[in-house]
Amino acid sequence: MDIKVVGVLGAGQMGRGIAQVTAQAGCNVLLLDVDLAHAKQGHERIGKDLLRLVDKGKMQSAERQTILQRITPNQDLKVLSEADLVIEAATEQQVIKEKLLSDADKVMKPEALLASNTSSISLTKLAAVTSRPDKVIGMHFMNPVPVMKLVEIIPAIQSSEECVQTIKQFAARLGKMVVTSKDSPGFLVNRMLMPFINEACFALQEGLSSPEEIDEGVRLGLNHPMGPLELADFVGLDTVLYIAEVLHRELGDDKYRPATILRNYVAAGWLGRKAGRGFYNYTEK
Numbered sequence: 001m002d003i004k005v006v007g008v009l010g011a012g013q014m015g016r017g018i019a020q021v022t023a024q025a026g027c028n029v030l031l032l033d034v035d036l037a038h039a040k041q042g043h044e045r046i047g048k049d050l051l052r053l054v055d056k057g058k059m060q061s062a063e064r065q066t067i068l069q070r071i072t073p074n075q076d077l078k079v080l081s082e083a084d085l086v087i088e089a090a091t092e093q094q095v096i097k098e099k100l101l102s103d104a105d106k107v108m109k110p111e112a113l114l115a116s117n118t119s120s121i122s123l124t125k126l127a128a129v130t131s132r133p134d135k136v137i138g139m140h141f142m143n144p145v146p147v148m149k150l151v152e153i154i155p156a157i158q159s160s161e162e163c164v165q166t167i168k169q170f171a172a173r174l175g176k177m178v179v180t181s182k183d184s185p186g187f188l189v190n191r192m193l194m195p196f197i198n199e200a201c202f203a204l205q206e207g208l209s210s211p212e213e214i215d216e217g218v219r220l221g222l223n224h225p226m227g228p229l230e231l232a233d234f235v236g237l238d239t240v241l242y243i244a245e246v247l248h249r250e251l252g253d254d255k256y257r258p259a260t261i262l263r264n265y266v267a268a269g270w271l272g273r274k275a276g277r278g279f280y281n282y283t284e285k
C-alpha cells in the first residue's frame with residue numbers, strides 16, 4: 001500500500017514529532033487534537049522546531065514552508081476518511097486510546113491501517129475494539145521523535161503479515177530503524193527501561209546517593225546521554241508510573257513494583273520537566 005495521507009491523533013510532544021517526521025518524508029498529515037486550538041498550537045510548535053534547523057543551516061527556509069504546508073491542523077475525526085494510515089499518539093490511558101481507535105476506525109477507509117504509539121498497552125486489546133483488527137499495529141516512537149532513530153513495532157496477535165510489512169517499510173521511509181517485539185507488557189524497550197528507572201528511584205529512596213550522582217554514575221559510567229532520573233523527568237513521571245504499573249500488574253512479579261518515591265512525586269504533581277519539577281527543579285534553569 002502506498003501511504004500518502006497520514007492522520008496523527010494528538011498534537012502533544014509525541015504526536016508533534018510523529019507529524020513532523022511524517023511530513024518530512026513527503027506525506028500529507030492531518031494533525032488532530034481535542035480542539036482546533038490545541039491542533040494549531042501543535043502546528044506552531046513544529047514550525048518553531050523546524051526554524052531551529054533552518055537557523056543551524058540544516059534546512060532551507062523554503063523546505064520548512066513545504067513541510068509545514070503538508071500538515072493540516074484539525075479537530076474533526078471525519079477528515080480521517082482521507083487517511084491511508086492513522087497513528088494514535090494520545091495520553092497513555094487505555095480507555096482514551098480505545099475510544100479514539102474505535103472512533104477513528106468508524107470513519108476510516110476499509111483498507112487503511114491504524115497504528116498506536118502506545119508505550120505499554122496491549123495491541124491485541126486495542127485491535128479488538130476496532131472492526132479491522134488485522135490492520136492494527138503498535139508503532140512505538142521514542143522521545144524526541146525527530147532525533148531518536150528507533151521505532152519499535154508491535155504486531156497485535158490479529159495483525160496481518162501485510163500490515164506488519166507495510167508499517168516496517170513506512171518506518172524505514174521515515175528514516176527510522178526498526179526492532180520488533182511481541183505483544184507483551186512494556187514490549188521490548190520499556191520492559192528494560194522502566195525497571196532501570198525504577199531501580200534508580202529505589203537507590204534515591206534508600207539514600208544511596210543524590211539525584212545528581214545517580215545520574216552522573218550512569219552518564220559517565222555507562223555512557224548514556226542522560227541519567228535515569230533525568231530521563232524520567234524528560235519522559236514524565238506520570239507516564240513512567242503508568243508503564244511501571246502495567247509491568248507490575250500484567251507480569252504479576254513484585255520485582256516490578258513501583259518505588260514509593262515515584263508514586264509520591266506523581267501524587268504531588270511533580271511530573272518532571274513539563275510540570276517544572278520532578279527529580280530536578282526546572283523553574284530555576
Ligand code: 3HC
Nearest residue numbers: 049056119141142143144145146147148190225226231235
Ligand atoms: N526535538 C527535536 N530535536 C531535538 C530535541 C527535541 N525535543 N531535543 C534535542 N534535539 C536535537 C537538537 O536540536 C540537537 O540537534 P543537532 O545535533 O543537529 O544540533 C540534538 O538533538 C542534540 O541536542 P542538544 O545538543 O540540545 O542536547 P543533547 O546533546 O543533550 O541531546 C537529547 C538531547 C537528544 C534529548 C539527548 O539527551 C538524548 O538522547 N537523551 C536520551 C533520550 C532518550 O533516551 N529517549 C528515549 C526515551 S524513552 C521513550 O521515549 C519511550 C517512552 O515510551 C517512555
